Amino acid sequence: MKSPKLDFDTPLVTVDIAIFSVIEGALAVLLVKRPDAPEEPFPNHWALPGGFIDLDQDADLLACARRKLKEKTGLASPYLEQLGAWGGNKRDPRGWSVTQVYFSLLSADGLELRAGANAADVKWARIEQNETGVDDRLAFDHKTLLAAAVQRLRGKVEYTSLPAFLLPEEFTLSELQRVYEIVLGRPVEKSAFRKRVGDAGLVEKVPRQRLSANRPAQLYRLKKRAAPIYFPRTFSPRG
Amino acid sequence: MKSPKLDFDTPLVTVDIAIFSVIEGALAVLLVKRPDAPEEPFPNHWALPGGFIDLDQDADLLACARRKLKEKTGLASPYLEQLGAWGGNKRDPRGWSVTQVYFSLLSADGLELRAGANAADVKWARIEQNETGVDDRLAFDHKTLLAAAVQRLRGKVEYTSLPAFLLPEEFTLSELQRVYEIVLGRPVEKSAFRKRVGDAGLVEKVPRQRLSANRPAQLYRLKKRAAPIYFPRTFSPRG
C-alpha cells in the first residue's frame, strides 16, 4: 500500500454499518457471516456488514455507506448517521486499518435480507436490554464498534425522536412508546410521553386508525422523515 | 496506492485537529500555513494542523492525533475528542482521501506555539460570535471541518462542562462563566449558572483566592480533568 507519489504507506480503509431494527419485541442488529476461505481474516465469524471503499463507485463516505446498506437491505434511504472511526495497527491482521462506522435505523416490516457477494449468510441478532452486544463472537473489533453504536442509540433516545425511525411509516402512539421502552430498557409514563411527543411537533395524524379487539388507535406519521428532533430534556426518571 | 495483497486501491488517510482556545476574549482556532512548494496542494494556504498517519509511529488514531497536538502545542494531554470523518474523491487533488477530524480544547496561558516540519507558520485565528469560521481562506475542505467543529463545541457547551477545558487549571467561577458566554455568544445568568455548576459537582475549591481591585474571588479547579460532565438540561433561554 505504498503510494507512488507520496512515498509512505497508507492504512486500509473500510466502512462498517450497525443496522438496527426491532425484531420480536427486542432491539436487533444485522450481522453477516464472513467467508469460509482460510486466507480471509476471521473466516466464518459474524460481523457488522461493511467492507472496503470502492474508489471508482463511491463518491464519498456517505455514498459508500448507502451502497452497503442497500446491498444488504434493499432500502435506499433509512436513517443513517456517522458514528465514529476506529483505526490502529492491531485490529486487522492484514495491517494498519481504519474503519468508518455508521449506524442505521429501519423498520424490518416486509424487509427481505440479501446475502452480499462476500457474505454467506445474514441474520438479525438480538440485543438484550442490559447488554451492549450479541451472543455471537464477532470478527475484528466489531464487539467494540457495536457496543459504541448501542450506547449512542440508547443515549440519543433519551432526548431525540430516533426510535421513530425503527417503525414503519404509519404507527400509533402506543407503538411508538413501546419502541422507546424497548430501546431504553425501562417503562415510560404514558401521559408524559404523549405530552412530549405532542409538544415537540414530532408527528402528525393520518386519517386512519389501527383496529383491534378494543378501542382503535389513531395512526400517525413523522412530520419530517429526514431529521431527528431533539427534546428539551431527557426522559430520565426521578432519582 | 494499490494494495499488493488485496488488489484494489485504498484512499489517502489523514488526521486533522481543530484546536480551540480563548484568546483575547474570543474563541480562536489554531491554524498552520501550508508549505510554499508548488507541488504541494494549496501552497501557502492556512489549514487545520494535521497530516498523514505514520504507520510505524502511531499505534492508533488517537495516538496519531495526540502526536500532532504535541508537535504544535507541546502539550501532552489537553481535552481531545473525535469529531468525525470526511472522505471523498473531491477533497484532495491527489485523489480519494479520508480525514479523521479531532477537536481539542486547551488554555493558551503560557503556551508557546511551535512550527512543525511541514508548516512555515502557526497562528491563532479568531472566530467571531455569529460565525463558524475564520477570515482566512482555508486549504482543502477545512472550512467545512472547522464549521462542524465549532458547531459541535457550541452545541455541547449548552449541556456539558466543556468550556472548563479552555481555562488554566485554577479559575474563578466568574472566569468560567465568562468562557461559557464567549463560546455561546450570549450572556448567561449568574445565579442560575452557579447553581448549575454547583449541583453538577463540576468543580472543587482550592485554598486560594484571585486578588484584584475589589472583593477577591474563590479559586476552583475541575474535580475530574479527564471527562466532561453532562448537565440534565441545556442553557437555552426562554422563548
Add this chain to the structure above:
DNA sequence: GAAATAGTGTCTGTAAGACATTATATT
C-alpha cells in the same frame, strides 16, 4: 465610604413524573 466585583436568596415558568379518570371500540 465609594466603587467594583463576588456571591446568595426568592419568585416564577416550564416540562416531566405519578396517577387517576374518561373514551371508544370489540366480544
Add this chain to the structure above:
DNA sequence: AATATAATGTCTTACAGACACTATTTC
C-alpha cells in the same frame, strides 16, 4: 355489560431564568 386499550386531566416536583439583595475587598 364486561373487557381492553386509547386518550386526557390534575397535581406535584425539579430545575432554569429573572432580578434583587448582601458580602468583601481596594482605593
